[in-house]
Amino acid sequence: MxxxxxxxxxxxxxxxxxxxxxxLSMLVQALYNIVDSIWVSRLGEKALAAVSMAFPMQMLINAFSIGVGVGMNALLSRHLGAKNQREANLCAQHGILLNMVVAILFAVFGTMASPQLIGMQTADPEIIKDGVRYLNICFMFSVGLCGQICMERLLQSTGLAVYSMYTQLFGAVLNIILDPFFIFGWAFFPKLGVVGAAVATVTSQIIAFLFGLYLNFKRNKEINLLQDHFHVNGDIIKGILAVGIPSAIMISVNSLSVFLINAILAAFxxxxxxxxxxxxxxxxxxxxxxxxxxxxxxxxxxxxxxxxxxxxxxxxxxxxxxxxxxxxxxxxxxxxxxxxxxxxxxxxxxxxxxxxxxxxxxxxxxxxxxxxxxxxxxxxxxxxxxxxxxxxxxxxxxxxxxxxxxxxxxxxxxxxxxxxxxxxxxxxxxxxxxxxxxxxxxxxxxxxxxx
Known part of the structure; x- marks a missing residue:
């Protein structure tokens, strides 16, 4: 051989x-984060503080979605290598299902906890107000981020990393373009301030999710997301979570660290x-x-x-x-x-x-x-x-x-x-x-x- x-x-x-x-994919995301903050900084220091305090929770959504993606990839790749096509398709379908569950949990419990999450980092009522509004939008529409990450992981697991990079690049560039329109009310768009930054973010994530879904349907020949007779399989869920949960926890460590240090710095x-x-x-x-x-x-x-x-x-x-x-x-x-x-x-x-x-x-x-x-x-x-x-x-x-x-x-x-x-x-x-x-x-x- x-x-x-x-x-x-x-x-x-x-x-x-x-x-x-x-x-390159990571640098694209880094570029988005910087440009996003540059636009928000034009609204004032407190606006940027609100977005900075929301950042650890956005990282948390990212962490759990990536964790599910890592677990899905490990199981899916194993079945593809063993020529178990039906099982591989089920892994992909369960990965999507679990990512949607993650999005729902953050939408429900995240919005309930957002006042406390921001309030633990600052006592400034203006920052808390903007931070909660920004974070609630990110939580409520986290389906876009979770879906986008899931689609990217499916492309990566089947050797189509270049399409995964296209998805990331598409979402990041779209976000950069939309930011000033929603934040400052350019053209016929409403002037939404900090809320506009969140709207631009979730809008680009949802569209990138749909783009990734299209690529998996049209370009990814290794998996069939529309395989019939889908049923929830406890063994597949356990297999995904066995790998995914430790990965999610490790990625979450940085989010927790930033959150705690933000709370310490708030005194200054x-x-x-x-x-x-x-x-x-x-x-x-x-x-x-x-x-x-x-x-x-x-x-x-x-x-x-x-x-x-x-x-x-x-x-x-x-x-x-x-x-x-x-x-x-x-x-x-x-x-x-x-x-x-x-x-x-x-x-x-x-x-x-x-x-x-x-x-x-x-x-x-x-x-x-x-x-x-x-x-x-x-x-x-x-x-x-x-x-x-x-x-x-x-x-x-x-x-x-x-x-x-x-x-x-x-x-x-x-x-x-x-x-x-x-x-x-x-x-x-x-x-x-x-x-x-x-x-x-x-x-x-x-x-x-x-x-």
Missing amino acids: EENRMGYEPIPKLLMSISLPIA GAAAVVALGIYFKVQSFIFMPIFGMNNGLIPIIAYNYGAGHRDRIYEVMKLAYKVALVVMSVGFIIFQLFPAQLMGFFDPSPELLSIGVVALRIISFSFIFAAVSIISSGIFQSFGNGLLSMIVNLVRQLIFIVPLAYLFSKTGVLTYVWLAYPIAELIAMLIAITFMKKVNEKEIKLIVERE
Whole structure:
């Protein structure tokens, strides 16, 4: 049998070809998040604060929908590989069903909890009002986001990743176009302010969902979403959720972290919350290429581990670390030299500009540490050590960063709160290096004995 290209193709070319489409898709989403916030910033600092406080809950919808998608993909791909077409179709149908259930749950319970969710992050009545209105629209029409993610995952699971990227690009560009029309009332559109940003978001998501549905019907020959005699199958649901729930929980960690730190920063005023929100929007342009490469290296290492190609594993690991460190170093330099220019895109007040410049410079010290942790996490996953990856990510995003931010906030000095990020990332990197040494001794070096 002819060997898969992951076993012989030059590593730089292979890693680039697999990682680049993933990274581009992520960068498209990052671009949307930045442009969306730039438009909202024209409404004022409190409007941007309201959207920033709603952001963790939007991430939560995303997390659970992606979790279902990951579980669906794992089960669907297994059945496709075994030539069980009917079971594969049922997996796709159940994935859609479960995503619609996720959307309904957020629409019902999310709208009930939105006043408390925003209120826990601020006491400002204007911000709470705008935040709740924005969030309620996102919750009520989350069917668009859940549906879009489901359609993208179906395309990815059947080897049609390029169509998945088209769906993402279509939705993001449409959102960017619609934002000013709904926010400022351009042409014959009503002027809706913050609500308009939410309307533009859910409208683009619903249309992107329909576009993805069309692509799966017309272009995806691997699955039949209209397969007859559909019935709810408990085993398929369990199979999807067994993989999907842990994935959803891990993705949700960052959402919880941002939510809790927003609540801590609220004591320093809306500008502090907005500064952190801007940081996350801007830093995504630095981090997304690394996450894309991280996703790309996992199947390469896993394949060569199974094939006994020890040298290729070391090669891809070294390349991934080098690229990540270079990208993060460039990002660090940009954040150190041009923080005021980065903040300037969001029409900041003098207070916000002052806070944001300090925040961007301090938090960006974490970039180099994060590069090592993120790539290490991907390597752990490729060897089936999901627990090690989970520990590193929990340390990075929750276990240390939130308590440190809380303790530093008690000094009453906002600058100290930003230090929680590089300190937590440094700890995570040291743990990742320790784990990496063990994986090298117990997994990689032993590959020679199996060759």
